[in-house]
Amino acid sequence: MDEPELNDTLRRAVEELRRPVSLGQNFAPRVLSAARRRRSPLAGAMDWLLRPRLSPLGGFVLVGAAAAVLLLLLRANTPAIPTHPVTRIQFVLRAPAARSVTIVGDFNNWDPSATPLATAAGSGGIWSVVVPLHTGRHEYAFVVDGRAWVSDPIAPRSTDQDFGAPNSVVTIS
Amino acid sequence: MRSALQRIYLAVGATALGITLQAGGLAAQDQRLARLDAATRAGVTVVIDSLRAGGLPTEPLIQKALEGASKGASADRIVMAVRALGRDLGLVHALLGPSATEAELVAGAAAVRGGVAGSDIAALARLQAGRGLLVPLSVLAELVARGVPVDSAAAAVTRVAQRGGGNADFNTLERGIEHDIEAGIPAGAAASVRAGVQGPPIGVPGAVNRGLRGRPARPVGRP
Numbered sequence: 001m002d003e004p005e006l007n008d009t010l011r012r013a014v015e016e017l018r019r020p021v022s023l024g025q026n027f028a029p030r031v032l033s034a035a036r037r038r039r040s041p042l043a044g045a046m047d048w049l050l051r052p053r054l055s056p057l058g059g060f061v062l063v064g065a066a067a068a069v070l071l072l073l074l075r076a077n078t079p080a081i082p083t084h085p086v087t088r089i090q091f092v093l094r095a096p097a098a099r100s101v102t103i104v105g106d107f108n109n110w111d112p113s114a115t116p117l118a119t120a121a122g123s124g125g126i127w128s129v130v131v132p133l134h135t136g137r138h139e140y141a142f143v144v145d146g147r148a149w150v151s152d153p154i155a156p157r158s159t160d161q162d163f164g165a166p167n168s169v170v171t172i173s
Numbered sequence: 174m175r176s177a178l179q180r181i182y183l184a185v186g187a188t189a190l191g192i193t194l195q196a197g198g199l200a201a202q203d204q205r206l207a208r209l210d211a212a213t214r215a216g217v218t219v220v221i222d223s224l225r226a227g228g229l230p231t232e233p234l235i236q237k238a239l240e241g242a243s244k245g246a247s248a249d250r251i252v253m254a255v256r257a258l259g260r261d262l263g264l265v266h267a268l269l270g271p272s273a274t275e276a277e278l279v280a281g282a283a284a285v286r287g288g289v290a291g292s293d294i295a296a297l298a299r300l301q302a303g304r305g306l307l308v309p310l311s312v313l314a315e316l317v318a319r320g321v322p323v324d325s326a327a328a329a330v331t332r333v334a335q336r337g338g339g340n341a342d343f344n345t346l347e348r349g350i351e352h353d354i355e356a357g358i359p360a361g362a363a364a365s366v367r368a369g370v371q372g373p374p375i376g377v378p379g380a381v382n383r384g385l386r387g388r389p390a391r392p393v394g395r396p
Binding site: 104106109110111112135136137139149156157158159160162163164166167169171173 | 205233236237239240241242243244246250251253254257275276279280283284286287305307308311314315317318319340347
């Protein structure tokens with residue numbers, strides 16, 4: 001490019017740069033409106049969360065927090081491991097006419113289906129089961145044929161009768 | 174376009190939030206109470222929260238509610254029973270202090286339910302300091318349930334404690350009284366006689382199974 005051509009190019013560039021820029025009639029109100037608009041706290045939090053970071057440590061912190069909460073959740077769902085000594089106790093009931101016998105108590109959440117008793121042919125209707133119990137005073141009852149609640153005939157009775165027939169009691173010390 | 178790191182933040186954050194909400198729900202309400210209807214559960218939860226705030230064990234209340242549910246009791250009856258147990262546990266906790274175990278509180282509550290006075294339980298606690306209250310309180314509750322007048326039962330158990338008796342001695346007392354009642358002796362008289370006469374057997378090793386009090390429940394291997 002020779003000098004006259006260069007001067008001409010520069011002149012046209014300068015003219016172009018000096019020409020006023022048209023921003024339109026609504027430019028100023030739109031800018032002011034956007035400046036006045038406040039962002040919600042949630043949007044701010046999302047901006048913070050999604051803001052690119054140089055260090056991935058923030059992600060590790062979140063993973064650690066999630067793991068801690070998960071451990072708490074698993075602990076809440078897992079039955080507590082007995083810290084007291086456990087004694088295996090045999091419960092026995094004579095019920096010759098029974099078709100099924102279960103035991104319910106504060107050691108199995110009073111669930112009539114949780115702990116069935118077994119009987120052997122020729123035993124004369126002797127039903128029995130072994131249950132691990134920890135130290136404490138436990139109340140229980142037998143459920144015969146799924147409907148009849150029966151106290152243990154040779155065990156101490158409970159003092160309360162909140163729900164009808166009294167329960168039987170066994171104390172492990 | 175979001176970066177991979179942003180996506181990880183979002184996924185982990187959402188997961189942590191979900192797990193936290195679920196864990197919070199579990200902590201606030203025991204899953205076993207789902208067996209109760211909504212009204213019963215609400216009433217029982219109020220009592221449980223109250224005892225938990227006071228530092229008392231809540232498992233006995235949960236078991237009482239589950240017992241009622243399994244027996245088909247009405248909501249009012251279940252809530253009433255749970256409230257009564259909570260009240261008794263609170264009373265015994267106040268009498269025995271914060272060092273009392275859950276088992277002792279439960280046994281004490283059973284004694285209170287049978288009509289034993291708080292002063293008798295406090296006196297027994299003083300005599301048994303450092304030796305445990307589970308068995309004496311349990312024996313006391315069971316004697317009352319057996320028909321022994323409260324004053325006679327409390328006096329008999331207190332007498333054994335005054336002698337420095339151990340768990341075996343309380344068990345021997347109960348069995349002796351039961352034997353006498355079955356023989357036709359009035360319950361009150363049986364308690365008085367056994368409490369007064371029973372002296373020498375205290376401390377005899379192997380007299381009874383120290384870990385077991387209910388006759389039908391036998392440790393495995395025992396005939």
